[in-house]
Amino acid sequence: MSETVSRRDFFKISGGVAAGVGLAVSGMAAHSAEAAVNTSTNLPYRSKPIANIRTMKTNDPVHFAYPDSASPCVAIKTGNPVPGGIGPDKDIIAYSTQCTHHGCPVSYDPKEKSFKCPCHFSLFDAEKQGQVICGQAPTKLPQIVLEYDTKSGSIFAVSVIGLIYGRQANIL
Ligand code: FES
Structure with a gap:
């Protein structure tokens, strides 16, 4: 016995399936957005002095390690206000210097x-x-x-935004 489906019924069924898939996908997107928002953690970051505003010079990198000795970082006074920048000119910012691709050390130009990865x-x-x-680099x-x-004038590293290369959590 063969069953036939009218064109109208076919579109009703396929439309319903598509709507269901769409809802599922949008649900996943909403879930992903929620997950992205909820990725912040309360890791026990310590506050660590890394430099002093009075001695930092424009474009003269200050190297330090944070949140532990195995994580090289650099602070830069860029000379221009930057998002997240601190200091009277909002121009001091710091990053991990491990490339997010395979962890090679990036250097400041x-x-x-900008930071360049030699690898x-x-x-x-x-x-x-x-x-x-x-x-x-993926991120x-x-x-x-x-x-x-x-x-x-003391500058302190207090936490990290983003995952340091090779880690499952920034605090080991
Ligand atoms: S390790 Fe930096 S681009 Fe590959």
């Missing part, structure tokens, strides 16, 4: 105000929260959240 040539924008300009450089004491 003061002329381009596969990814470029990251120092003034735009470390976002990828080009190359194989921006993790940004080290900074605070500073207006009286002493």
